[in-house]
Amino acid sequence: MRLRADLVPQDNLSYQDVVLVVDVIRATTTATAFLEAGASSLYLTAGLESARAFRDDDVVLAGEEGGLKPAGFDYGNSPREAKEAPVGGKIVVLSTTNGTRTAHLAARSAKHVLLASLYNAHAAARLAHQLATEEVAILCAGKEGRIGLDDVYTAGVLAEFLQIMGSYELEDGALTALTTRRAYPDPLEPLHLSAAAQALRQVGLEADVPFCAQIAASPAVGVLEGRVGEALIFKRA
Amino acid sequence: MRLRADLVPQDNLSYQDVVLVVDVIRATTTATAFLEAGASSLYLTAGLESARAFRDDDVVLAGEEGGLKPAGFDYGNSPREAKEAPVGGKIVVLSTTNGTRTAHLAARSAKHVLLASLYNAHAAARLAHQLATEEVAILCAGKEGRIGLDDVYTAGVLAEFLQIMGSYELEDGALTALTTRRAYPDPLEPLHLSAAAQALRQVGLEADVPFCAQIAASPAVGVLEGRVGEALIFKRA
Numbered sequence: 001m002r003l004r005a006d007l008v009p010q011d012n013l014s015y016q017d018v019v020l021v022v023d024v025i026r027a028t029t030t031a032t033a034f035l036e037a038g039a040s041s042l043y044l045t046a047g048l049e050s051a052r053a054f055r056d057d058d059v060v061l062a063g064e065e066g067g068l069k070p071a072g073f074d075y076g077n078s079p080r081e082a083k084e085a086p087v088g089g090k091i092v093v094l095s096t097t098n099g100t101r102t103a104h105l106a107a108r109s110a111k112h113v114l115l116a117s118l119y120n121a122h123a124a125a126r127l128a129h130q131l132a133t134e135e136v137a138i139l140c141a142g143k144e145g146r147i148g149l150d151d152v153y154t155a156g157v158l159a160e161f162l163q164i165m166g167s168y169e170l171e172d173g174a175l176t177a178l179t180t181r182r183a184y185p186d187p188l189e190p191l192h193l194s195a196a197a198q199a200l201r202q203v204g205l206e207a208d209v210p211f212c213a214q215i216a217a218s219p220a221v222g223v224l225e226g227r228v229g230e231a232l233i234f235k236r237a
Numbered sequence: 238m239r240l241r242a243d244l245v246p247q248d249n250l251s252y253q254d255v256v257l258v259v260d261v262i263r264a265t266t267t268a269t270a271f272l273e274a275g276a277s278s279l280y281l282t283a284g285l286e287s288a289r290a291f292r293d294d295d296v297v298l299a300g301e302e303g304g305l306k307p308a309g310f311d312y313g314n315s316p317r318e319a320k321e322a323p324v325g326g327k328i329v330v331l332s333t334t335n336g337t338r339t340a341h342l343a344a345r346s347a348k349h350v351l352l353a354s355l356y357n358a359h360a361a362a363r364l365a366h367q368l369a370t371e372e373v374a375i376l377c378a379g380k381e382g383r384i385g386l387d388d389v390y391t392a393g394v395l396a397e398f399l400q401i402m403g404s405y406e407l408e409d410g411a412l413t414a415l416t417t418r419r420a421y422p423d424p425l426e427p428l429h430l431s432a433a434a435q436a437l438r439q440v441g442l443e444a445d446v447p448f449c450a451q452i453a454a455s456p457a458v459g460v461l462e463g464r465v466g467e468a469l470i471f472k473r474a
């Protein structure tokens with residue numbers, strides 16, 4: 001089995017098998033928290049307007065614009081909030097920048113798309129390992145087209161878990177991610193150093209960082225089940 | 238001063254100041270070796286045909302196609318050969334895949350473009366530090382759009398040298414590269430593990446890898462001086 005990590009999303013990349021999409025600060029952590037809180041499904045939309053178009057009784061709108069809750073939305077993109085949100089049986093529409101775009105890139109070609117974070121790292125790696133027949137690819141969202149240390153570190157944690165479960169052939173991206181993971185015994189350190197955490201500090205949301213740094217605390221994994229319009233529909237595996 | 242590392246080339250990236258282009262296995266190492274051997278200038282062309290168009294008495298053609306010397310060329314892309322080549326006073330036209338394309342990407346926007354490798358790491362970092370007024374960016378060529386462990390490691394070595402010379406603010410890419418550099422005390426290890434080295438082994442050219450792994454053995458640095466047609470002209474600084 002091949003294990004591949006793409007540390008930054010690129011339009012020309014394509015995927016044959018399983019993709020673990022990683023936007024640890026914060027989209028894929030928040031998505032996991034909403035599913036854990038009981039959301040019936042999660043719609044990932046690429047823009048705020050297409051999110052608003054889904055507004056309905058049993059629909060909850062969440063997302064961010066410059067790190068903050070967009071006007072008229074029910075929630076921001078905070079995993080702390082998401083985990084406590086009364087979303088049982090509801091559809092959560094989540095609109096963020098880097099994470100959503102990356103999930104759409106993976107969905108263009110992959111057989112299976114999973115939402116992975118440190119928070120659900122064990123469960124996500126296990127499911128990826130079960131589903132894969134030839135390759136597990138970890139696709140990091142990064143930040144506005146640039147690499148994110150937080151996502152690379154998370155890719156390394158996922159790579160480590162995958163290697164425990166089976167024999168994988170690692171390419172250069174996966175080797176780089178693993179190296180990064182091994183360099184930081186405490187996940188808070190690379191997460192705090194990342195540009196994503198710096199941006200959160202600027203809007204007073206740095207308390208989300210320790211939440212995102214919890215490793216394997218959740219069994220919930222969002223798996224792509226279909227589309228409606230331009231939204232990707234994820235359900236808990 | 239900002240220190241940035243882009244671990245894979247992307248069309249949407251732009252550069253304001255100094256860029257160190259890195260394709261350690263082998264284009265930027267070979268380019269350095271040709272300049273050290275006395276080449277008057279180095280033309281980087283994006284394709285074999287445009288390289289052939291420069292053929293003339295005082296012109297030497299070098300490059301690769303699938304790792305090997307293209308038909309009708311004087312040299313391949315081997316730094317061992319390049320260093321011993323009788324190219325004193327001649328123009329060397331070098332056509333490779335990833336490295337050349339990456340240099341062209343940098344040249345689109347940067348003020349200064351330098352060809353960096355482990356082989357000239359000290360000299361290249363020193364010159365970048367002297368030239369920069371706001372940012373030094375290290376742009377890794379990678380392999381067919383994917384990250385290369387060899388280039389990431391080299392970016393880390395350059396980042397380390399730059400940090401010795403001055404105070405830099407590091408973004409996530411530079412932090413990842415530095416971490417990779419620190420994980421491997423012996424440069425041969427990450428270079429041997431890289432996909433680029435694997436490809437060389439397949440064509441029997443693995444002896445180039447130890448040459449590329451020499452750190453700071455050469456004072457020669459290619460600096461972009463202009464263009465002729467679609468070729469970039471580099472001269473020794």
Ligand SMILES: [Ca+2]
Pocket residue numbers: 023024025026027098099141142143148196
């Ligand atoms: Ca992020």
Ligand SMILES: [Ca+2]
Pocket residue numbers: 056057058
């Ligand atoms: Ca309804």
Ligand SMILES: [Ca+2]
Pocket residue numbers: 260261262263264335336378379380385433
């Ligand atoms: Ca290369």
